[in-house]
Amino acid sequence: VDLNTGLVQEHASEMERRHWLTDEDGFRQGTEPFMPIRDDFRQGTEPFMPIRLGFRQGNEPSATDQRPRVACQGEIINENCYEFNPRPLSFKDAQAKCRTLAPNAELAAVTSGDLQSHLVSLVTKGGKRNPVLTWLGAIVKNQQASWVDGSEWGFTDWMPGHPNIHTDKPVCVEMFKQDESWWTIADCDLKRASICRYTITA
Numbered sequence: 001v002d003l004n005t006g007l008v009q010e011h012a013s014e015m016e017r018r019h020w021l022t023d024e025d026g027f028r029q030g031t032e033p034f035m036p037i038r039d040d041f042r043q044g045t046e047p048f049m050p051i052r053l054g055f056r057q058g059n060e061p062s063a064t065d066q067r068p069r070v071a072c073q074g075e076i077i078n079e080n081c082y083e084f085n086p087r088p089l090s091f092k093d094a095q096a097k098c099r100t101l102a103p104n105a106e107l108a109a110v111t112s113g114d115l116q117s118h119l120v121s122l123v124t125k126g127g128k129r130n131p132v133l134t135w136l137g138a139i140v141k142n143q144q145a146s147w148v149d150g151s152e153w154g155f156t157d158w159m160p161g162h163p164n165i166h167t168d169k170p171v172c173v174e175m176f177k178q179d180e181s182w183w184t185i186a187d188c189d190l191k192r193a194s195i196c197r198y199t200i201t202a
Helices: 014-023 091-099 113-126
Strands: 075-077 080-089 134-141 144-147 171-178 180-186 192-199
Touching: 075 113, 080 091, 080 113, 091 134, 091 192, 113 171, 113 192
Parallel strands: 134 192
Antiparallel strands: 075 080, 080 192, 134 144, 134 171, 171 180
């Protein structure tokens, strides 16, 4: 009862007042019953979630960087791999075969007597101790010999009387071993075994 007016005033119950407050524009004062959080809500303090397979954020190494290191199947000499291929191929096809081993592979250049000895041993083992005619990575053109990989031409192991060139057509350098090892020249279209060389990746 209002003592000034004599009128009886109705008082809303506490529960009714709470109902009004919660219904007004989503206002919440903290005493309301718990409301479930939707499944996709995240506040930033959740446990680590695993990244799905195949996810890329853009700063990964390139496919080239991820390429596996080439495994040398021959002999490693001065950080280069030398592999003997006993299959007879033309000079051009032998070069192509080398590049299937590694992008930087070439037919081998022989730049020292020590390297020559190693390669003769490699050919002897690969050829099952039989004399094997083997392409080296050199071409003779206009009476001038050069290594296809650009190595300096210095050391040679020519058979006495060679190179004996009677053609204007470029010829290729082969190595053979019979008692001693020698270099000779041959038509590049003939089929020979070959030695490939490539740098071992770090």
